[in-house]
Amino acid sequence: MDSAARQSTEAANGDVVQLVANLLHEELRDLIAVYEDVQPLEDWSGFSTLNEFSAFDQQARRLAMGTRILKIKAYARDGTTIYSTDLTQLGDDYSEREDVIHALRGRPSSAITRRDFFISFTQDIQDATIVSSYHGIPDTTGRIIGVMEVYADRTNEFKNLDQEFNIYKGYQLLLLVGVAFAAIGPWVLLTFGKPEQQDAV
Secondary structure (H helix, E strand, C coil), rough: CCHHHHHHHHHHHHHHHHHHHHHHHHHHHHHHHHHHHHCCCCCCCHHHHCCCHHHHHHHHHHHHHCCCCCEEEEEEEECCCEEEHHHCCCCCCCCCHHHHHHCCCCCCEEEEEEEEEEECCCCEEEEEEEEEEEEEECCCCCCEEEEEEEECCCHHHHHHHHHHHHHHHHHHHHHHHHHHHHHHHHHHHHHCCCCCCCCCC
């Protein structure tokens, strides 16, 4: 996989996360505030029915609809998953996840992975190339109050890149064969193609 293509895809998805975070900033700020007010939180099913959670969820799904966004997640400052389009992940602890730690320190990151199976907010998908990006979410003073993560499907782009790469490698192989034959061909002809001399009569 071409490194330039990887970097471009990761950067583009990072921009998507930033855009989503900007559009959902008010709802996310309210959701984080509610989470911090109800500590310690044990009833995540009840948390998902709060008005602040519902408001964020509706806006997140509206933004993702019709795009290649597969999942949106949000983490509080302590690394707890306070929102996911996959509700079974609510309350998961990511406090030791390197990407979350970096984002909380103001360093966004992205990664491309190949997934045999992935649960998106619309359907389950298989054999997909997915890019995930983490961005810290600042408050009005610039202090980071949480992290947003967005997963996007990039299977088709990388499938095309793989096909182009295989074609390119095929041309390279043909070129190498041609060069090798040009180099040793005369020697082969001289060594094995020399006609047998007839005995004088």
